[in-house]
Amino acid sequence: SQPCDEPDIKIDDTKDPFAFMGNEPEKILIIDDAKDNRTMLSELLMPQRKIILAKDGAQGLSLALKHIPDLILLDVMMPGISGHQVIRSLKSDDRTMHIPVIFISAKISADDEKYGLDLGAVDYISKPFHPAIVKARVKNVLREQRNKKLLEQLALVDSLTEIYNRRFYELDVRKLWSASRREEMPLSVALIDIDFFKSYNDEYGHLSGDDALKIVAQHIKQQLKRPHDVIARYGGEEFVVLLPDTQREDAQRIMTEICLSVEQLQLAHCSSAVSHYVTVSIGGATITPKDQTSHEGFIKQVDQFLYQAKAQGRNRVCW
Ligand code: GH3
Ligand code: MG
Ligand code: MG
Ligand code: MG
Helix, strand or coil, X not given: CCCCCCCCCCCCCCCCCCHHHCCCCEEEEEECCCHHHHHHHHHHHCCCEEEEEECCXXXXXXXXXXXXXXXXXXXXXXXXXXXXXXXHHHXXXXXXXXXXXXXXXXXXXHHHHHHHHHCCCCEEEECCXXXXXXXXXXXXXXXXXXXXXXHHHHHHECCCCCCECHHHHHHHHHHHHHHHHHHCCCEEEEEEEECCHHHHHHHHCHHHHHHHHHHHHHHHHHHCCCCCCEEEEEECCEEEEEXXXXXXXXHHHHHHHHHHHHHHCCCECCCCCCCCECCEEEEEEEECCCCCCCHHHHHHHHHHHHHHHHHCCCCCEEC
Protein backbone atom coordinates (compact mmCIF):
# COMPACT_ATOMS: atom_id res chain seq x y z
CA SER A 1 0.00 0.00 0.00
CA GLN A 2 0.97 3.61 -0.43
CA PRO A 3 2.83 5.84 2.02
CA CYS A 4 0.56 8.00 4.09
CA ASP A 5 2.27 11.34 4.50
CA GLU A 6 0.62 13.65 1.96
CA PRO A 7 -2.88 13.62 0.48
CA ASP A 8 -2.77 13.56 -3.32
CA ILE A 9 -5.41 16.22 -3.87
CA LYS A 10 -5.08 19.96 -3.82
CA ILE A 11 -7.96 22.35 -4.32
CA ASP A 12 -7.44 25.91 -5.49
CA ASP A 13 -9.34 27.90 -2.89
CA THR A 14 -8.35 31.31 -4.25
CA LYS A 15 -11.18 31.43 -6.72
CA ASP A 16 -14.26 33.62 -6.53
CA PRO A 17 -16.61 32.15 -3.90
CA PHE A 18 -19.62 33.28 -5.95
CA ALA A 19 -18.45 31.68 -9.18
CA PHE A 20 -21.45 29.36 -9.03
CA MET A 21 -23.62 32.41 -9.75
CA GLY A 22 -22.19 32.52 -13.27
CA ASN A 23 -21.47 35.74 -15.12
CA GLU A 24 -23.54 35.39 -18.22
CA PRO A 25 -25.15 38.60 -19.52
CA GLU A 26 -28.68 39.21 -18.27
CA LYS A 27 -31.47 38.31 -20.67
CA ILE A 28 -34.36 40.68 -21.30
CA LEU A 29 -37.38 39.62 -23.35
CA ILE A 30 -39.31 42.47 -25.00
CA ILE A 31 -42.84 41.61 -26.13
CA ASP A 32 -44.44 44.38 -28.18
CA ASP A 33 -46.38 44.35 -31.43
CA ALA A 34 -44.98 47.75 -32.53
CA LYS A 35 -41.64 47.39 -34.27
CA ASP A 36 -40.58 50.96 -33.37
CA ASN A 37 -41.07 50.22 -29.67
CA ARG A 38 -39.08 47.00 -29.89
CA THR A 39 -36.22 48.76 -31.65
CA MET A 40 -36.20 51.71 -29.29
CA LEU A 41 -36.32 49.60 -26.15
CA SER A 42 -33.68 47.17 -27.30
CA GLU A 43 -31.26 49.95 -28.25
CA LEU A 44 -31.89 51.55 -24.89
CA LEU A 45 -31.22 48.40 -22.87
CA MET A 46 -28.70 46.67 -25.08
CA PRO A 47 -25.23 47.28 -23.65
CA GLN A 48 -23.93 44.12 -21.90
CA ARG A 49 -27.31 42.43 -21.98
CA LYS A 50 -28.91 39.89 -24.22
CA ILE A 51 -32.12 41.20 -25.76
CA ILE A 52 -34.77 38.84 -27.12
CA LEU A 53 -37.62 40.25 -29.21
CA ALA A 54 -41.16 38.96 -29.65
CA LYS A 55 -43.73 40.59 -31.89
CA ASP A 56 -46.83 39.14 -30.26
CA GLY A 57 -48.06 37.34 -27.16
CA ALA A 58 -47.79 33.81 -28.54
CA GLN A 59 -44.20 34.27 -29.65
CA GLY A 60 -43.46 35.99 -26.34
CA LEU A 61 -44.71 33.01 -24.33
CA SER A 62 -42.73 30.50 -26.33
CA LEU A 63 -39.53 32.59 -26.14
CA ALA A 64 -40.04 33.04 -22.39
CA LEU A 65 -40.10 29.26 -21.96
CA LYS A 66 -37.15 28.75 -24.27
CA HIS A 67 -34.82 31.38 -22.75
CA ILE A 68 -36.15 31.87 -19.19
CA PRO A 69 -35.13 35.56 -19.27
CA ASP A 70 -34.24 37.61 -16.18
CA LEU A 71 -36.85 40.23 -17.05
CA ILE A 72 -39.81 40.65 -19.41
CA LEU A 73 -40.98 43.99 -20.77
CA LEU A 74 -44.57 43.48 -21.82
CA ASP A 75 -46.88 45.60 -23.94
CA VAL A 76 -50.52 45.53 -22.85
CA MET A 77 -52.35 46.22 -26.12
CA MET A 78 -51.49 43.64 -28.72
CA PRO A 79 -53.58 41.87 -31.32
CA GLY A 80 -54.23 38.21 -30.53
CA ILE A 81 -53.11 37.38 -27.00
CA SER A 82 -53.11 40.57 -24.91
CA GLY A 83 -50.41 41.50 -22.43
CA HIS A 84 -52.82 40.68 -19.58
CA GLN A 85 -53.33 37.18 -20.94
CA VAL A 86 -49.58 36.75 -21.42
CA ILE A 87 -48.81 37.59 -17.80
CA ARG A 88 -51.56 35.24 -16.58
CA SER A 89 -49.95 32.38 -18.53
CA LEU A 90 -46.48 33.27 -17.27
CA LYS A 91 -47.64 33.40 -13.64
CA SER A 92 -49.45 30.07 -13.84
CA ASP A 93 -46.43 28.12 -15.09
CA ASP A 94 -43.80 26.91 -12.58
CA ARG A 95 -41.06 27.52 -15.07
CA THR A 96 -41.82 31.19 -15.72
CA MET A 97 -43.70 32.41 -12.64
CA HIS A 98 -40.53 33.78 -11.01
CA ILE A 99 -39.63 36.02 -13.97
CA PRO A 100 -40.33 39.69 -13.18
CA VAL A 101 -42.59 41.47 -15.67
CA ILE A 102 -42.73 45.21 -16.31
CA PHE A 103 -45.76 46.45 -18.23
CA ILE A 104 -45.20 49.12 -20.83
CA SER A 105 -48.49 50.64 -21.78
CA ALA A 106 -50.25 53.67 -23.16
CA LYS A 107 -53.19 52.82 -20.91
CA ILE A 108 -52.40 54.99 -17.97
CA SER A 109 -55.40 55.26 -15.71
CA ALA A 110 -54.81 54.32 -12.09
CA ASP A 111 -57.24 51.42 -12.53
CA ASP A 112 -55.25 50.04 -15.47
CA GLU A 113 -52.04 50.29 -13.51
CA LYS A 114 -53.54 48.63 -10.44
CA TYR A 115 -54.94 45.87 -12.63
CA GLY A 116 -51.49 45.19 -14.12
CA LEU A 117 -49.87 45.11 -10.69
CA ASP A 118 -52.58 42.78 -9.37
CA LEU A 119 -51.77 40.36 -12.18
CA GLY A 120 -48.25 40.14 -10.78
CA ALA A 121 -46.28 42.80 -12.68
CA VAL A 122 -43.45 44.31 -10.62
CA ASP A 123 -43.67 47.70 -12.29
CA TYR A 124 -45.65 49.73 -14.80
CA ILE A 125 -44.17 52.17 -17.31
CA SER A 126 -46.45 54.46 -19.29
CA LYS A 127 -46.00 55.31 -22.96
CA PRO A 128 -44.60 57.51 -24.34
CA PHE A 129 -41.74 56.52 -22.07
CA HIS A 130 -38.81 58.53 -20.84
CA PRO A 131 -35.62 56.63 -21.77
CA ALA A 132 -33.77 57.40 -18.54
CA ILE A 133 -36.75 56.24 -16.46
CA VAL A 134 -36.99 52.97 -18.39
CA LYS A 135 -33.28 52.35 -17.89
CA ALA A 136 -33.44 53.12 -14.19
CA ARG A 137 -36.47 50.91 -13.55
CA VAL A 138 -35.00 48.01 -15.51
CA LYS A 139 -31.76 48.34 -13.60
CA ASN A 140 -33.60 48.25 -10.26
CA VAL A 141 -35.61 45.17 -11.16
CA LEU A 142 -32.53 43.33 -12.43
CA ARG A 143 -30.65 44.17 -9.24
CA GLU A 144 -33.53 42.76 -7.18
CA GLN A 145 -33.47 39.62 -9.32
CA ARG A 146 -29.74 39.15 -8.79
CA ASN A 147 -30.11 39.54 -5.04
CA LYS A 148 -32.98 37.08 -5.00
CA LYS A 149 -30.96 34.51 -6.95
CA LEU A 150 -28.00 34.99 -4.65
CA LEU A 151 -30.15 34.47 -1.55
CA GLU A 152 -31.71 31.39 -3.12
CA GLN A 153 -28.27 29.97 -3.82
CA LEU A 154 -27.10 30.73 -0.30
CA ALA A 155 -30.21 29.09 1.13
CA LEU A 156 -30.15 25.96 -1.02
CA VAL A 157 -26.53 25.27 -1.96
CA ASP A 158 -23.97 23.70 0.36
CA SER A 159 -21.02 26.08 0.62
CA LEU A 160 -18.32 23.41 0.94
CA THR A 161 -19.28 21.04 -1.86
CA GLU A 162 -21.27 23.49 -4.01
CA ILE A 163 -24.01 20.94 -4.56
CA TYR A 164 -27.55 21.36 -3.19
CA ASN A 165 -27.99 21.15 0.57
CA ARG A 166 -30.38 19.25 2.82
CA ARG A 167 -32.97 22.02 2.65
CA PHE A 168 -33.14 21.76 -1.14
CA TYR A 169 -33.44 18.01 -0.86
CA GLU A 170 -36.39 18.31 1.55
CA LEU A 171 -38.21 20.61 -0.88
CA ASP A 172 -37.36 18.59 -3.98
CA VAL A 173 -38.21 15.16 -2.58
CA ARG A 174 -41.68 16.40 -1.60
CA LYS A 175 -42.28 17.76 -5.09
CA LEU A 176 -40.98 14.62 -6.78
CA TRP A 177 -42.93 12.39 -4.43
CA SER A 178 -46.27 13.99 -5.31
CA ALA A 179 -45.42 14.25 -9.02
CA SER A 180 -44.48 10.55 -9.12
CA ARG A 181 -47.72 9.65 -7.36
CA ARG A 182 -49.77 11.82 -9.70
CA GLU A 183 -48.12 10.52 -12.87
CA GLU A 184 -47.70 6.97 -11.53
CA MET A 185 -44.01 7.06 -12.32
CA PRO A 186 -41.18 5.31 -10.52
CA LEU A 187 -38.91 7.42 -8.32
CA SER A 188 -35.47 6.09 -7.45
CA VAL A 189 -33.52 7.39 -4.48
CA ALA A 190 -29.97 6.55 -3.39
CA LEU A 191 -27.95 7.41 -0.29
CA ILE A 192 -24.18 7.54 -0.75
CA ASP A 193 -21.78 7.44 2.20
CA ILE A 194 -18.00 7.72 2.00
CA ASP A 195 -16.25 4.66 3.44
CA PHE A 196 -13.99 5.01 6.48
CA PHE A 197 -14.05 8.76 6.25
CA LYS A 198 -13.26 9.25 9.89
CA SER A 199 -9.92 7.54 9.35
CA TYR A 200 -9.37 9.63 6.22
CA ASN A 201 -9.63 12.75 8.38
CA ASP A 202 -7.42 11.18 11.05
CA GLU A 203 -4.82 10.30 8.43
CA TYR A 204 -4.72 13.39 6.24
CA GLY A 205 -6.34 16.09 8.37
CA HIS A 206 -9.76 17.66 8.36
CA LEU A 207 -8.95 20.18 5.62
CA SER A 208 -7.90 17.42 3.23
CA GLY A 209 -11.10 15.65 4.22
CA ASP A 210 -13.01 18.74 3.09
CA ASP A 211 -11.21 18.68 -0.25
CA ALA A 212 -12.00 14.99 -0.76
CA LEU A 213 -15.68 15.60 0.07
CA LYS A 214 -15.87 18.34 -2.51
CA ILE A 215 -14.16 16.28 -5.20
CA VAL A 216 -16.40 13.26 -4.63
CA ALA A 217 -19.55 15.43 -4.60
CA GLN A 218 -18.64 17.23 -7.82
CA HIS A 219 -17.62 13.99 -9.46
CA ILE A 220 -20.96 12.33 -8.72
CA LYS A 221 -22.79 15.43 -9.90
CA GLN A 222 -21.00 15.20 -13.24
CA GLN A 223 -21.98 11.55 -13.61
CA LEU A 224 -25.67 12.49 -13.45
CA LYS A 225 -26.46 13.48 -17.01
CA ARG A 226 -30.20 14.02 -17.08
CA PRO A 227 -31.47 17.51 -16.20
CA HIS A 228 -33.89 16.37 -13.47
CA ASP A 229 -31.46 14.12 -11.62
CA VAL A 230 -30.34 15.78 -8.41
CA ILE A 231 -27.56 15.26 -5.90
CA ALA A 232 -27.65 16.98 -2.53
CA ARG A 233 -25.51 16.83 0.59
CA TYR A 234 -27.63 14.84 3.01
CA GLY A 235 -25.34 15.05 6.02
CA GLY A 236 -21.62 15.18 6.87
CA GLU A 237 -20.12 12.75 4.33
CA GLU A 238 -23.42 11.49 2.99
CA PHE A 239 -25.11 12.43 -0.25
CA VAL A 240 -28.60 11.76 -1.55
CA VAL A 241 -29.41 11.24 -5.23
CA LEU A 242 -32.93 11.67 -6.61
CA LEU A 243 -33.67 10.03 -9.96
CA PRO A 244 -37.21 10.91 -11.05
CA ASP A 245 -39.00 8.75 -13.63
CA THR A 246 -36.31 6.08 -13.31
CA GLN A 247 -36.90 2.33 -13.19
CA ARG A 248 -35.08 0.16 -10.70
CA GLU A 249 -32.75 -1.46 -13.26
CA ASP A 250 -31.66 1.89 -14.72
CA ALA A 251 -31.13 3.43 -11.30
CA GLN A 252 -29.08 0.43 -10.15
CA ARG A 253 -26.93 0.63 -13.26
CA ILE A 254 -26.35 4.38 -12.84
CA MET A 255 -25.43 4.02 -9.17
CA THR A 256 -23.20 1.00 -9.79
CA GLU A 257 -21.28 3.03 -12.36
CA ILE A 258 -20.97 5.88 -9.87
CA CYS A 259 -19.68 3.51 -7.19
CA LEU A 260 -17.00 2.14 -9.54
CA SER A 261 -16.06 5.57 -10.86
CA VAL A 262 -15.47 7.03 -7.39
CA GLU A 263 -12.83 4.36 -6.70
CA GLN A 264 -11.38 5.05 -10.14
CA LEU A 265 -10.78 8.66 -9.11
CA GLN A 266 -7.90 7.07 -7.18
CA LEU A 267 -7.92 9.49 -4.26
CA ALA A 268 -5.37 7.86 -1.96
CA HIS A 269 -6.88 6.53 1.27
CA CYS A 270 -4.18 4.40 2.81
CA SER A 271 -6.08 3.61 6.01
CA SER A 272 -9.20 2.33 4.28
CA ALA A 273 -9.88 -1.33 4.95
CA VAL A 274 -11.48 -1.92 1.52
CA SER A 275 -9.25 -0.16 -1.00
CA HIS A 276 -6.16 2.00 -1.37
CA TYR A 277 -8.51 4.70 -2.55
CA VAL A 278 -11.55 6.66 -1.39
CA THR A 279 -14.68 4.58 -1.98
CA VAL A 280 -18.39 4.91 -1.29
CA SER A 281 -21.20 2.64 -0.19
CA ILE A 282 -24.60 3.15 -1.76
CA GLY A 283 -28.08 2.13 -0.68
CA GLY A 284 -31.01 2.67 -3.00
CA ALA A 285 -34.62 1.84 -3.66
CA THR A 286 -37.29 2.48 -6.27
CA ILE A 287 -40.93 3.21 -5.62
CA THR A 288 -44.08 4.37 -7.39
CA PRO A 289 -45.70 6.21 -4.50
CA LYS A 290 -49.30 5.37 -3.60
CA ASP A 291 -51.71 7.58 -1.70
CA GLN A 292 -50.99 6.28 1.78
CA THR A 293 -47.20 6.04 1.72
CA SER A 294 -44.94 8.81 3.02
CA HIS A 295 -41.52 9.63 1.68
CA GLU A 296 -40.05 9.48 5.19
CA GLY A 297 -40.78 5.77 5.50
CA PHE A 298 -39.33 5.14 2.09
CA ILE A 299 -36.10 7.01 2.90
CA LYS A 300 -35.74 4.88 6.04
CA GLN A 301 -35.82 1.86 3.76
CA VAL A 302 -33.12 3.39 1.55
CA ASP A 303 -31.04 4.01 4.66
CA GLN A 304 -31.37 0.33 5.61
CA PHE A 305 -29.98 -0.64 2.20
CA LEU A 306 -27.05 1.70 2.82
CA TYR A 307 -26.50 -0.03 6.15
CA GLN A 308 -26.51 -3.38 4.32
CA ALA A 309 -23.95 -2.13 1.80
CA LYS A 310 -21.72 -1.20 4.74
CA ALA A 311 -22.30 -4.51 6.51
CA GLN A 312 -21.61 -6.55 3.37
CA GLY A 313 -18.14 -5.02 3.04
CA ARG A 314 -18.54 -1.42 1.68
CA ASN A 315 -17.57 -0.08 -1.79
CA ARG A 316 -20.79 -1.55 -3.21
CA VAL A 317 -24.41 -0.87 -4.04
CA CYS A 318 -27.39 -2.47 -2.24
CA TRP A 319 -30.86 -2.10 -3.71
P1 GH3 B 1 -18.20 4.12 7.40
O1 GH3 B 1 -17.42 3.42 6.35
O2 GH3 B 1 -18.92 3.18 8.28
O3 GH3 B 1 -19.10 5.15 6.82
O4 GH3 B 1 -17.14 4.88 8.31
P2 GH3 B 1 -16.94 6.42 8.52
O5 GH3 B 1 -15.68 6.64 9.23
O6 GH3 B 1 -17.08 7.12 7.22
O7 GH3 B 1 -18.25 6.78 9.35
P3 GH3 B 1 -18.52 7.72 10.56
O8 GH3 B 1 -19.96 8.10 10.46
O9 GH3 B 1 -18.03 7.08 11.82
O10 GH3 B 1 -17.66 9.01 10.28
C1 GH3 B 1 -17.99 9.97 9.40
C2 GH3 B 1 -16.91 10.98 9.42
O11 GH3 B 1 -17.11 12.00 8.44
C3 GH3 B 1 -16.77 11.65 10.75
C4 GH3 B 1 -16.70 13.11 10.42
O12 GH3 B 1 -15.63 13.72 11.06
C5 GH3 B 1 -16.50 13.15 8.94
N1 GH3 B 1 -17.11 14.34 8.36
C6 GH3 B 1 -18.42 14.65 8.35
N2 GH3 B 1 -18.59 15.87 7.75
C7 GH3 B 1 -17.37 16.32 7.41
C8 GH3 B 1 -16.88 17.51 6.78
O13 GH3 B 1 -17.63 18.42 6.40
N3 GH3 B 1 -15.54 17.61 6.57
C9 GH3 B 1 -14.69 16.62 6.96
N4 GH3 B 1 -13.39 16.80 6.72
N5 GH3 B 1 -15.11 15.52 7.57
C10 GH3 B 1 -16.42 15.35 7.79
MG1 MG C 1 -49.19 47.44 -28.63
MG1 MG D 1 -21.89 8.63 7.47
MG1 MG E 1 -18.90 7.05 6.13
